[in-house]
Amino acid sequence: MPRPRVTLAAVLVATLLLTAGGVVVLAAAEVWRAGTFVLSVRDEGPNGARVAVVVPGIVATLAAVAIPFMLPDEAAARIRPAAPAMRALASELAGLPDAVYVAVEAPGERVLIASRGGVLVIEVDDGPDHVRLAIPLHAARRVLRSVAFAAQRTR
Amino acid sequence: MKTTRRTTILLALVLLALPLAAFAASPSDAGTRWLHVRVVDRSDDGESVRVNLPLDLIASILPEIDIEPHIKDGRVTLAPEQGVQLGDLRAVWAQLRQAADGEYVRVEAGDGNVVVRKAGTLLEIDVQDGPEGAEKVRVRAPLAVLDALFSAPEGEIDLAAAITALAEAGIEDLVQVEDGESSVRIWIDDRPEAP
Numbered sequence A: 001m002p003r004p005r006v007t008l009a010a011v012l013v014a015t016l017l018l019t020a021g022g023v024v025v026l027a028a029a030e031v032w033r034a035g036t037f038v039l040s041v042r043d044e045g046p047n048g049a050r051v052a053v054v055v056p057g058i059v060a061t062l063a064a065v066a067i068p069f070m071l072p073d074e075a076a077a078r079i080r081p082a083a084p085a086m087r088a089l090a091s092e093l094a095g096l097p098d099a100v101y102v103a104v105e106a107p108g109e110r111v112l113i114a115s116r117g118g119v120l121v122i123e124v125d126d127g128p129d130h131v132r133l134a135i136p137l138h139a140a141r142r143v144l145r146s147v148a149f150a151a152q153r154t155r
Numbered sequence B: 001m002k003t004t005r006r007t008t009i010l011l012a013l014v015l016l017a018l019p020l021a022a023f024a025a026s027p028s029d030a031g032t033r034w035l036h037v038r039v040v041d042r043s044d045d046g047e048s049v050r051v052n053l054p055l056d057l058i059a060s061i062l063p064e065i066d067i068e069p070h071i072k073d074g075r076v077t078l079a080p081e082q083g084v085q086l087g088d089l090r091a092v093w094a095q096l097r098q099a100a101d102g103e104y105v106r107v108e109a110g111d112g113n114v115v116v117r118k119a120g121t122l123l124e125i126d127v128q129d130g131p132e133g134a135e136k137v138r139v140r141a142p143l144a145v146l147d148a149l150f151s152a153p154e155g156e157i158d159l160a161a162a163i164t165a166l167a168e169a170g171i172e173d174l175v176q177v178e179d180g181e182s183s184v185r186i187w188i189d190d191r192p193e194a195p
Helices: A003-033 A058-070 A073-093 A137-152 B002-024 B055-064 B086-098 B143-149 B159-168
Strands: A036-043 A050-056 A099-106 A109-116 A119-126 A129-136 B034-041 B048-054 B075-077 B102-109 B112-119 B122-129 B135-142 B156-158 B173-178 B182-189
Touching: A050 A058, A058 A137, A073 A137, A073 B055, A119 A137, A129 A137, B034 B055, B048 B055, B055 B159, B075 B159, B086 B143, B122 B143, B135 B143, B143 B156, B143 B159, B156 B159
Parallel strands: none
Antiparallel strands: A036 A050, A036 A129, A099 A109, A099 B048, A109 A119, A119 A129, B034 B048, B034 B182, B075 B156, B102 B112, B112 B122, B122 B135, B135 B173, B173 B182
C-alpha cells in the first residue's frame, strides 16, 4: 500500500476514534451538566422545620420527555398563551452568564434570582422562612421547551 | 508524489481538527448590553431593588408575550380611557423630531423648574423641585428609541422596537430620580452584576 494511503487510513481511524470518544465524553458531560436540583425550605420559628430535596438533574431531562404525554388538557390550555414566550426564554436560558438578575432587600425580607455556574438560583427569605431553589439552566431549558411543546399540541 | 503527500497531511489535519473544533465550540455573551434598574429607599424600613437583564433577553421574549388586549407582538395598546392620549403625544413627538436642537420647555415656578430640550441624539428632561432642588429627575432618552416607540400603529407603542433601538444606542444613563430619602437609577452598560 502506498504511504499516503496508509497515512490517510490511519488518520481516518484516529478521527473515528476521536469522534466516538467525543460522543462518550459528551454523554458523560450531559449527565454532569444536568447537575442537581436542590430545594431547601427552612422555618426558624418555634416549631421550625427543615426540608431539603436533592434530585439529579438528569431526572428533569427524562421528565421533559414525558411531559407532553402527561400534561392534562386543561393545564395545556391555560399555559398555551405563554408557550411562545416560554420557548423564547428557553432559547435564551443556555446563554445566560453568571449574574444577579433580580434582588429585592428589605428589613427581614430578601428575594434573589441569580445565575451561578450554569445554575439558576432562587432564594427567598421572609422572616423566619427561608426557601432556596437551585435549578441547572440546561435542565430548566429542556423542561420549559417540553412544557411549551405540550401546551401548543392539539389532540 | 510530494503534492499528494502534502494534500494527504493537510486533509489529515483538517479531519483531526473537525471533531475538536465541534467539541470546543461554546456560546459567547460578548457585546451583550444590560439594562440595570436600582431603587434605593433609605428610610428605616426602606427596601432596595436591583434588576439586571440582558437587552437581548428582553428583545427575544417581548414579541412572544401575548396578553390580549394589552400586549401583543411586542406592542402595548394604550386606550384613551387609561388616561393616555397617545395621538396627542405622537403628534407632539412628530413636531419635536423635525425641530432643530434647542430648549423647548422651561418652567420656573417657586422652588421648582422643568426643562425639556433636544440635544443631538437625545431628548433631555430635567426637573428640580422642593427646597434647594432636593427632588431631582433627570431623563436622557435617545431619539431613536422614541422613534421606535412611536413607530407602532395608532393607539399602540412598540416596546420591542424601542428595546432593540436602546441596545443600539450608545448611551448609559437613562433615568435618575433623587428625592432625598430614595433614589432610582436606570442605565445600560456591558456589564452584568456579579453574583
